[in-house]
Amino acid sequence: MADSTNNDTKPNKRSKLRKVFRISYFTMIHVLAIFALFLIATALAVHFKWTNQSGTTDVNNRYFEELAEEYGQDQDMDSIQLDQHQDAFFQRLGVLAKYKPIDARNIYMAYENSHDVIIGLRMLDAASLMLKENAEYQRDLKELKKFRNGRKKSVYEWSNYKVWDEFCLAVLRDSAAIDSASRISGVESRLIVMCLVGEQVRMFNSGRERFKQYVYPFSRVMLANNRGYGVTSILEHTALKIESNLTNKKSPFYPGDYFAKCLNYNDSFPSLVVDSIEAHKHKTIQRLIQGGDHFYSYLYTGFLLRQYYAQWIRAGYDISNRPEVLGTLFNIGFHKSVPKAKPEAGGSAFNVGGKDYTFGGLCFEFYYSGAMIKEFPITRKAFIPIKELEKKNEKYLETIEKLMAGDSLAVE
Structure with missing residues (x-):
C-alpha cells in the first residue's frame, strides 16, 4: 500500500511542474509579443507624425521681431548714439521703477554686470511688453519720449551748449597741471576746476546781448583781462597775500609749515614781460601769466582754497563739504572771509x-553737475591731511x- 501511494505522488508533482512551466512560457511569449507590437506602433507613430501637436504663432511675435531690429548692430553705434541710448535707459x-521696482532693480543689476546698454534696453522692452495693457505706464512712456525730444539734455543750462564741450576739451588739456596742483596743495582737483569754471563764465557777463558773443571764448581757457592774472583771474594783491600766508605763522590763513616748502619763489618768466606794466615785472605775476598748461594758476588756486579752509577749521567750522562757500570765498577775497556757523553763498552776480x-x-552747480566727473571726481576728501x-x-x-638753493639741474 505504501509503495503504491508514493508512486501516485510523483506523477502529480511532474504534472504540476509542467503546468507551471507551460504557463510561464506562454506568459513570456505574450509579453514579448506585446512589447514588440508597442515598438512597432511607436515607430509607425513617429514615421507618420501621429504624435505631433499642432503649433500656433505667439500673439506677441510681431513685437518680438520689432524689438530684435530696434537697435541694429552694436558695432554700428558711435559715441553720440551710445550716449543717447544710455540716457534713454536710465530715464525708462x-x-x-515707479510701477515695478523689483523688475527695475533686476534690469539695473544686469546692466551693471554686463555694462551693455543694449541688453538693458532690450530687457526694458520686454518688461514694457508685459505692461502693454497698463495704461498709466504706457502714458508715462509717451510723456518721457516727448520730454526727450523737446527738452535739453541737462538740468544745468550752461552745459547744454555745444561750446561747453569745447571748453571741457580745453580744460582736459590742462588736466596734468591741475592734478599736479591738486597733489601738491592737497586740495581736491574738482574744487580747483570749480573755481576755474566760475571765473571763466564770470568773464562773459550780461553786458553782451547774445549768448554766443560771450560764451564763445569757452572754446579755450582764457587769460583774464583787467580783472586778475592767470586763467583763474587771481588779483595781484591776492596773489601776494597767498604767498605771505604760506610763511606767516601769525596769519589766520596760515595753512601749515609744509606749504611754505611747496613753492619755488625763484621761478620767473621775464620773457613774458612785453609791456611797461610794473606788476608784470614781479615774479609772482610772471608765474601766473605763464602760458602752456597754466600750472601756477591752478597751484595758487589750490593754495588759496587751502588757506580759507585753514582759517575756518581753526575757528571750528568745517567747510570741506561746502563747495558753494569755498567758491564764494575764492570770489570775494580774504578781507570778507569771516568764519561763522551759517555762511552765505553768493559773490559776484552775472x-x-x-x-x-x-x-x-x-x-x-558745477561741482555736483557730473560734468568732467571722470577726470575730476568728487572724492569726499576735499583736503588731504598735511602729514599725508x-x-x-x-x-x-x-x-x-x-x-631754491640755485640748482638749475634739479628736476621736478
Missing part, C-alpha cells in the same frame, strides 16, 4: 544765456629745495 528705468547766477551758486602730503610729495619737496 526710472519709469519702470547773467549767462538769460539766466542769473552768483559765483558761489555756479560753483555749487609730506609723505606723498617728499621727492617734490626735495626738488623745490634744490631749486
